[in-house]
Amino acid sequence: QVQLVESGGELVQPGGSLRLSCAASGLTFSTGAMAWFRQGPGKAREFVAGISRSANTYYADSLKGRFTISRDNAENTVYLQMNSLKPEDTAVYYCAARVRRGVFSIADEYDYWGQGTQVTVSS
Numbered sequence: 001q002v003q004l005v006e007s008g009g010e011l012v013q014p015g016g017s018l019r020l021s022c023a024a025s026g027l028t029f030s031t032g033a034m035a036w037f038r039q040g041p042g043k044a045r046e047f048v049a050g051i052s053r054s055a056n057t058y059y060a061d062s063l064k065g066r067f068t069i070s071r072d073n074a075e076n077t078v079y080l081q082m083n084s085l086k087p088e089d090t091a092v093y094y095c096a097a098r099v100r101r102g103v104f105s106i107a108d109e110y111d112y113w114g115q116g117t118q119v120t121v122s123s
Helices: none
Strands: 003-007 018-025 033-039 046-051 057-059 067-072 077-082 091-098 117-121
Touching: 003 091, 018 033, 018 091, 018 117, 033 067, 033 077, 046 067, 046 077, 057 067
Parallel strands: none
Antiparallel strands: 003 018, 018 077, 033 046, 033 091, 046 057, 067 077, 091 117
16 A cells, blocks of 8 residues: 655744655655645645656746755655745645656646645744
8 A cells, every 4th residue: 555644844934944754655666756746725736846766856947946855765755845935835735656757747647645744834
């Protein structure tokens, strides 16, 4: 059974940083692509960042320079480092896994999802 478990979300002040983690089990982690999506209040789910099995990274244009995705294949974990957080970054952040090659910004391309972790940016 595949499980993706996110952690690290919390309340943070504007300008602060957070690191989200996603621990994967039940799949061959090193051979697939991983991604982070987010869904803010009243908004559609949107692509944040993705990382291929060879660690090539991709970002939503609006988030380049503030967010960094990485993966540790030995630990079956993918991370999202978020810096200079803004109130508009408030959302539930979801980890997604794709068993095939390639990073896509479309949610339907991913096979497995975590339950999400809440990030709230507020003073």
